[in-house]
Amino acid sequence: MNHLKENRNILSPQYLLDIYNQLKTNDKKYLNSIVSAIPDIIFLLDEEGNYLDVMAQGKEHLLYKPKEEIIGKHVSDFFNDTLSNAFISLIKKAIESQSLQSVEYALHFKPKEEYFEARVMPTRIKKNGKNTVIVIIRDISELQLSKEKMHYLATHDTLTGLPNRTLLFEHLTHAIQSSKRNNTKGALLFIDIDGFKDINDNYSHKTGDSLLKEFAQRLLHMTRKSDIVGRLSGDEFLLILENLTKMDDILNFIEKTRLQLSKTFVLDENNIDISVSIGISCYPSDGEDADQLIHAADQAMYDVKKHGKDNFTFYKKEFSHTSNRYFFIRSTLKQAIKKDDFTIVYQPQFSLKDGSITGIEALLRCNNEALQDIPVSRLIAIAEESNLIHNISRFVMQHCCSQIKAWQDMSIESLNIAVNLSRKELSDENLVSVIEENLQACGLEAGILEFEITESTLLQNNHLAKENIQQLRNIGCSFSIDDYGTGFSSLTNLREFQLDKIKIDKSFIDELEENEDDKIIVSATIKMIKQLGLTVLAEGVENEAQATLLKSYGCDEVQGFYYSQPLSASELTRLLLDGKAHTYKVKGC
């Protein structure tokens, strides 16, 4: 029994031996087969780095050597000087501190790099008068791949592969700093495709996407290695031109770029001609930081739009507030709020097990003509920055609750409704009371409401946000993580929050059929989410192949154009009445 009181970090061989000896022969066989099934590699080494035993073989290609060729060898026989020295100092540290030590490292096994984690545990076994350690090696290549992929996704636009807003900000900040240090000049070009929405409407979203991809390629071909091309959002691209010696450089570049972009795009057998509006800001003269420079280039671009599009202009200090796109959107949003000029569309979510509708996501639409071209996510971002979000939030809550009540009155089976909550909405001190008022006014249970929040919103260190989540959970509302995988957090970070559902972001689903990495990541993520006892939903499912793969990975729910576009309340009512929500069969089930 004494052994039980021993330090938990130290394996007492006597204790293990006692237990082992107490096992019956069959149990011993059983134990041996368990150890041999461990996917990790377990070695016994002495304090100098000599291999004494191979306790679990792990993967067959362990060091690409059989056990007999490892015992008696030294770590330096397998690894280069840096790695073997690192191992030996880790072993020494583990013995000195009598505690567990770990390290992650990469090895070049043909044809690619593999990543491992080594855990070194001191033991009390002495061999030839030397201390020993147990080393457990785990292959973390899949985890590493998924980390790298997540980082890539958080910094790149998945459609074009170009840097996204986050990475562009980083590059621009770096470019401004180096121009200050080296006394050089640079320019930022804000390029917007004229009438892009018409292309999407007149052809298809697929053609629209192909145009954006080809457009990105043409921009890339135009630039020097040191220039940066990125996609800000929708049809907005940014170009950072560094180290310009004279103004003519920019003018020449713009002339050539406009010429290239004016050549007909041949996409899906359609000939499409486009033009672009370009706004230019120069650094360091037009702004101190990335934010100001982008803002200035955006204003210049908007001035081009106002004066007939298909042109370019430089930022001028005298651009008034009215010519500023940001202010235009903000004031138009304000007018829309005054007139309640919004609608909600509803996108159903389906069970992959039985095809039933499990819930619906409420998505905001602004009816104002002038804002039709602007993605909803951008409107929400501007509403957040200008504190208009709370009015929008009230509109959404009110309409969602009245709509559910209307469906209940039509004897349509009660459906859960998922409402998106942005960062500011979640930390609004009135959030809970607004929700409770609306539920009461319609005589609804709080359990019908699910809130979708992103990883970054959840992880903001905001006291009010945490309290709101707790209170809403207490009254019976549930929470899901939206766009999972696009933030920097991991599932372990999210474990402290009580969540019900994780929605895997569309960017992981887009290339699921052809991208082997995505297959590994999505299937592993689904497995992990389910092990945590949460429901997993895949967003943006657009075709049968994606649906079939997701089903084979054990994904619970799906949402996407393959099943249904976001629908107006009346369209969804018809679907619910015709399909009888609970028996409605989806494709692929």
Ligand code: C2E
């Ligand atoms: P989200 O919450 O991730 O919503 C899903 C978005 O993906 C919606 O875009 C939806 O129309 C789109 N979508 C769904 N299935 C597919 C598909 O198969 N293919 C493609 N290409 N797209 C698909 P939407 O409506 O433009 O909304 C964009 C974002 O704006 C939302 O992303 C959400 O973050 C935000 N948002 C929308 N409505 C609200 C709202 O009422 N409140 C708040 N705070 N945010 C909202």
Ligand code: MG
């Ligand atoms: Mg959502």
Ligand code: MG
């Ligand atoms: Mg989403």
